[in-house]
Amino acid sequence: MKITCRCGAVIPDNTDYLPWKADVIPSQDLSDFFDAEDRVDGLVDNSTTAYQCESCGRLYLEDQSRRTMHCFVPEDADTPYDVLRSVHGEAWRGLVHGIWRQDGGYLSWSAGVESSFEEYTSWEALHRAYDDVFARLRQRDLVRNALLRRDGEDVHTWPAITR
Structure with missing residues (x-):
């Protein structure tokens, strides 16, 4: 999914752990979230999604129906454009995922304050890019987990x- 900001910038939502995206849990629903046996279901049930444009700082928040986005404009020019990022900032340990299927693949990674989503038409190019990003x-020390998968089989x- 892509959101086109009113300033013209595109806010992509094409992978997890994006530094401009957050799940917002209303304070009234926090107890329900922490009481949920399955935290993932609890998050889905109790949250809405927020996005921030990295170009102009506008915040976009879903309403409870998850069908409508509401836009909020920063009051002054000094508002930081990274209010949805991790409190760990540049030290946030993220992920590197490379997925290949018969017709192509992608490399998705997010760590620190960097993130990227790239598509590939060659397994060799995807594998090389994965190795380079993972090593860097x-x-x-910015990797929490990494996965390289080819046609359903884990390569790395x-x-x-361990099994």
């Missing part, structure tokens, strides 16, 4: 999955 982010996982 791992060296900076980090941390290693």
Whole structure:
């Protein structure tokens, strides 16, 4: 999904852990969220999604129906355009995921204050890009988990999955 901001910038929502996206849980629903046995279902049941345009700082919030976005404009020019980012900022440990299927694949990663989503038409190019991004982010201790999958088979996982 892509949201076109009123300033003309595009706010993509094409992967998880985006620094301009947040799940917002109303204070009145926090107890329900923490009491939920399945935190994922609790998050879906008790949250709406918020996005921030990195170009102009506008906030977009879903309403409870999850069908309508409401836009909020910063009051002054000094408003930071990163209010939805992790409190860990540049030290946030994220993910690197490369997925290949018969007809193509993608590399998605988000760590620190960087993120990217790239499509590939060659397995070799995807594999090389995954290795490069993983090594660069791992060296900076910015990887929480990583996965490279080809046609449903895990080629690389980090941390290693032991069975």
